[in-house]
Amino acid sequence: MASNEEILAGLAEIVNEETGLAPESVEMDKSFTDDLDIDSISMMTIVVNAEEKFGVRIPDEEVKNLKTVGDAVTFISGAQA
């Protein structure tokens, strides 16, 4: 079980790896598309890498609900519980 801070840090690492964005720019209230400019292919790559990193399953139909980084952290945290 990872804390929300740990999940955020892990996600920031994955986003950085995929897009080159600085990890500190990946904040809870940031929108993946509007703020971080992440396209759908990158988003799916991030989802697949997050599944492996956190040992969770993020169903395809759930991905469209993950608008902000905080949404993803909350979902992953809940899925780990």
Place this chain on the structure above:
Amino acid sequence: MPRKVVITGLGATTPIGGDVPTMWANALTGVSGARTIEADWVQKYELPVTFAAQIATGASEVLSRVESKRMDPSTQFAVVAAREAWRDSGIEEVDKDRLAVAFATGIGGVWTLLDAWDTLREKGPRRVLPMTVPMLMPNGPAAAVSLDLGARAGAHTPVSACASGTEALHQGLELIRSGKADVVMCGGAEAAIHPMPIAAFASMQALSRRNSEPELASRPYDTDRDGFVMGEGAGALVIEAEEHALARGARIYAELAGTSVTADAYHITAPDPEGLGATRALKAALFDARAQAEDVVHVNAHATSTPVGDKPEYTALNAALGAHLDQVAVSATKSQTGHLLGASGAMEAIMTVLALHERKAPVTINLDNQDPEIPLDIVTAPRDLPAGDVVALSNSFGFGGHNAVIVLRNV
């Protein structure tokens, strides 16, 4: 009269140089790009061939990490070469609707394809990444170059095995002559030094097995030649309607005067021993260039160093150029670079452009005992080419019976 087309920009990443100036300096000196492959998979799979001619400068030294992640190595090489060619052309402003791409590959994104297959088998379908398809598709290099340049007049991918790179120039010339584009980024890219293609080419007895002496393995026209050496990399050439180049005061390397593509329809891999398809390609390319056999001073031969492949090219050159062939300086640069498959034609076109531009023929290494059945005048030491109005040829032939020839004229 068709529109005249000229070459104004060159770029390359090759086993003998990570850019054109380095490659060309080495090509005139004579070096080998072949080395033992330092990868665990050589031993793991007990490959019968343990060496290749890998690129001299890794693409990751030129591209950003994020760019590289979204590109198969073949596309990375294409983008590296195309950026150099674009800078070299000095083009600052161009109508992007009149800018096209013709970027070839022989095999496509084989690393991506097989890595994804391994992932599927080991971790299941969920782990196969969403960028897999755009990375493995053979039009990946052309698409990435189009995206990088903003080229919107079409992005084409000739695929004709080892003739692909030369066919890209053929396609580019047609695009400009037909009025569909004013500028075309032509080229070829290949990144197939992977255990599967090595095993497959070795299985068909196409590769040299000189594992203990990689640098001596690529030896076109030598009596001890025993196969080609796998190479990798990319070559890119900016070709341009002459009036477009003149209007912007461009530096012009040479005229792309004529091209031809023919098919043997003889055998899926073996070249026609009489070289009939290659002869037709040579004659048609000269005709297309409004050139005579007597105008030819230099040929960059396909010459891969296979026992069966080198001779039919000589037969074809003899049939197309006749007695004048004795006065033609022939270079087999694959002796240095190995065989870049779908990229070889583009890289060799660059060598031929520079040979004409600087009147210097690149050298052929490892020719110790010339095959008596191939009495060509082969350039083995630096040699000046004659002055005056002349043409030079570059030949490429591919599995499938593809023959492609370009004719370059000095300007």
